[in-house]
Structure formats: structure tokens, C-alpha cells
Amino acid sequence: MSIRETLRLRYKRKRLLFRAFRKRHELNCLADRTGAIASSDVLVFTTLRNEKIRLPYFLRYYRELGVRHFLMVDNGSDDGSTEYLLAQPDVSLWRTEASYKSSRYGIDWINWLLRRYGSGHWTLTVDPDEFFVYPFCDTRPIDALTDWLDTYDIRAFPAMMLDMYPKGPIDAVPYRAGDNPFETACWFDGGNYTISKNPEYHNLWIQGGPRARMFFADRPTEAPSLNKVPLVRWQRGFAFISSTHMMLPRGLNAVYDEWGGEKVSGCLLHAKFISPLSEKITEEMERGEHFGGSREYRAYSETLAKEPDLWCKWSEKYINWRQLEILGLMSKGNWA
Numbered sequence: 333m334s335i336r337e338t339l340r341l342r343y344k345r346k347r348l349l350f351r352a353f354r355k356r357h358e359l360n361c362l363a364d365r366t367g368a369i370a371s372s373d374v375l376v377f378t379t380l381r382n383e384k385i386r387l388p389y390f391l392r393y394y395r396e397l398g399v400r401h402f403l404m405v406d407n408g409s410d411d412g413s414t415e416y417l418l419a420q421p422d423v424s425l426w427r428t429e430a431s432y433k434s435s436r437y438g439i440d441w442i443n444w445l446l447r448r449y450g451s452g453h454w455t456l457t458v459d460p461d462e463f464f465v466y467p468f469c470d471t472r473p474i475d476a477l478t479d480w481l482d483t484y485d486i487r488a489f490p491a492m493m494l495d496m497y498p499k500g501p502i503d504a505v506p507y508r509a510g511d512n513p514f515e516t517a518c519w520f521d522g523g524n525y526t527i528s529k530n531p532e533y534h535n536l537w538i539q540g541g542p543r544a545r546m547f548f549a550d551r552p553t554e555a556p557s558l559n560k561v562p563l564v565r566w567q568r569g570f571a572f573i574s575s576t577h578m579m580l581p582r583g584l585n586a587v588y589d590e591w592g593g594e595k596v597s598g599c600l601l602h603a604k605f606i607s608p609l610s611e612k613i614t615e616e617m618e619r620g621e622h623f624g625g626s627r628e629y630r631a632y633s634e635t636l637a638k639e640p641d642l643w644c645k646w647s648e649k650y651i652n653w654r655q656l657e658i659l660g661l662m663s664k665g666n667w668a
Contacts, residue, residue, distance in 0.1 A: 345580040348571040351436070352443035358430040359405065359441060362414070365424045366401070366449050373400035374454045374474050377445055379438035380406060382615070383460040384413040386603075388510040390460050391420065397464070398473035399456070403449055405441045407432050424449075439572050450566040454478040457562050457576050458600065463514075464491060464562060465653050466598035467664035480667055481565070481596075488579075489563035490587040491598040492661055494520050495541045496650065497605040497642040506607050513603040514650060521545065522648035522659050525558070535559060535578040535585035542605075542642040547631040556628060560600060561587060596665030599656055605642060 369375065376399050383390075391402065406414050406427045417425045428441065435441050446455055456464060456474075466477050466489070481489060496517040498505065505516050525540035536559050544555035560576045561584065572579045579585060589595045613632050648659070656662045 341580060341582060344573075345569070345571050348443060348573065348580065349447065349569070352440050352447060352571070355430075355435055355440040356444045356448075358428045358435070359426040359444070360428065361424075361426050362406075363418055363423065363425040365421065366403070368422075369401050369449070369453075371452070372475070374398065374456060374478060375400070375450055376402045377442050377450065377455055377457045378402065378404045378460060379432075379442060380404060380409065380413060380460045381432070382409045382411040382413060382612075384409070384411045384416050385507065385509045385608075386460045386513075387413060387416055389512060390463075391423075392510075393463055394456075395422070397469065398475050403445050405438065405445070407438065437575065439575060443571050446566050446570070446572075447568050451568045453566055454481075455564055455566045457564075457572070461513075461603045462493070462562075463601040463603065464598060465601055465656065465662070466491075466563075467596060467653060467657070467662070467667055469598075469653055477667075478563075478565075486596075487565045488561050488584045488587050489596070489598065490536075490559065490561050491563070491600045492538055493558040493560055493600045493602050494656070494661065495543055495558075495602045495605065495642075496520050497542055497647075499641070499643040499647070501640040502605050502609050502636065502642070503607040503640070513606050514601060517603055517606050518650050519643055519647040520650060522646065522661075524646070526552075530578065530585075533573065533578045533580075533582055533585050535561070536588055543628075545644075546642055547628070547635050561585065562600065563598075594663040594665050596667050597662045599653070599662045601650070610636075 376394055400422065402423045404417060404423055404425050406425060408429045414427060417423050432438055442457060458464060496514055497519050498516045499519055507513060521541045524545055525538055528537045530537050537557055538559040539552065539555045539557060541558060544552050548555035557577050561579060562576050570579060587595060613629050657664060
């Protein structure tokens, strides 16, 4: 990399960090329990809006993996999410009424909290509908993974987003708070993915699955990206660029082996396609706070009105992480 390119990326990273520093004023701390964080704790960072129905299972899932503390930004919820989170002893909560879009879809707020509270910790940045799956997650806590990563001086861990969906209309079976969403949304696309390399930031760009197949079939390059780097040994100079798809310094994006081997990786089971999706689509289309004027939600609305079933004859029913490894969607690498 040329000196000019190095300086350009360094300047971009500083601008991102400065944006996060300025945006901190938009956050109103409602519950600061960060004094209880231990030096070895794995921390979860999340931005949310009106997700009360998802929160009980979300918190339980990550607590059972071994997460000790949650740092969450509530972007103007009016469904009781704020009150529910305030009652959780392991949650530090910030609230803002500011624009999600103007904060680069919440990532400015998260970059600030990561810099302020995440430095020196393994941090897991996920949405309330994303559930982290890693090798041996059914038998080993998350700090077993992070200890192994520390041993080999690995600073970032990738996870491909895997869209989960039910068989039949999405809103046919009501979702109830506390339920495991994957008891109903237990299907996924085992193939149908494309991978390319981003020449600027050196991350892989993955697209496909039911969102590309159903909602962006006529314009596949506009389909949502499925590559993420959610688990990072955070340092003060790090910054996410676009959600958790890529970050700076650029070396943190080099999480896949390019020489024929397999680095360890995981998946994020994405529980977006569960009831009440129709209400969420309507709300987000009205707000217009998501990327591209909420074009993704417009695509959901148009397609699901005509064909509400994402299931197809190539759909796979989820069993466990070993199944995902066999299908080539994640890898245990040399972690035995």
C-alpha cells in the first residue's frame, strides 16, 4: 500500500472517530452500570428501536453464551423497550431521539461507546435480531473462543449473516416474547451466495440468500451484504465504517484465508423474518431512516404482498453449527 493510500485511510479513520466523538452528545445515559464490568468480560453492543418483543430471548441467548454486560442505545422506542431494559441489572442503557440515518444508521453512536467502554475487551456488536453462532457454541462459552483467539493474536472474528425464515407465510405464526425464534424460522438457504473482495477495504463482500433470491432478484448487486465482523478485540483507534461489514484499520478486515486454508469463522442467525414483520415494515417505511430511503423495506413490502413464503425446495432446516460448517458457511479452522 502506498504512503498516499495509508494517509488517506488514516485520515478517514480519524474523521470517523471525530464524528463519533461529536455524536456522543446525542446520547442520554439512563442507566450506567459499566462500573460492574470486569476486565475479562465479553461485552455486547446494540442499537435498537421498538424491539421489546425480541429482547427477552436476545438477552437470555447471549447470557447463556457467557456475555456479562450489554451496552445498548435505544433510538426513541415507544413500545416499552426502554422500561424493560432499565430493569435489567446487566444492561447499561442510553437513549436518543436523534436521527438514525444521520448517525450513519447508528454506527456513530456505537463507535463512541466502543471507544469509551469497549477498549481492551472482546466486543460483540449485533442487532436484536442477530444471534451469534461459532464453532462449539453448544458446548463452550464465548470466552473459550476469545481466549483461543488471544492465544493466536487474532483480533477480529468474522460471521456470515444467515437469513432464517419459516415455511409458509411469515406472519402466520405469532411470535411471543421469550420464544426461540428459530423454532419457527428454522429454514435457510444452504447455497445461492456470491463472494467478491472489496478492493478498497479488503473485506469480503457476500450477497445472496432469500433476500437476494426474493426481494432483489432483478437487481442482485443491490441485495443486502451478509459479511460482518461482529467480534473484535477492541482498541481505541478502531472504527466501524458501515455497520459491522468493514472497519479500520483495514487489516482487521483480513479475516478469511486467501491461500487455500480455512480461518475460523462463524454465522449470525438473522431472525428478521418472523411475525410481526408486517408492522415493522410499515413503521420503517414511514420513518425513512434506513439506508437508501428504506429501499430494503420497500422491497419487503412489495414482494411479501404478492408471495409471502420465502421457503423453496432448496431450503435447509437448521440443526446446529456443525451443519453450517459442512455446508461451507462457517469453519472451525484449526480450533479443536
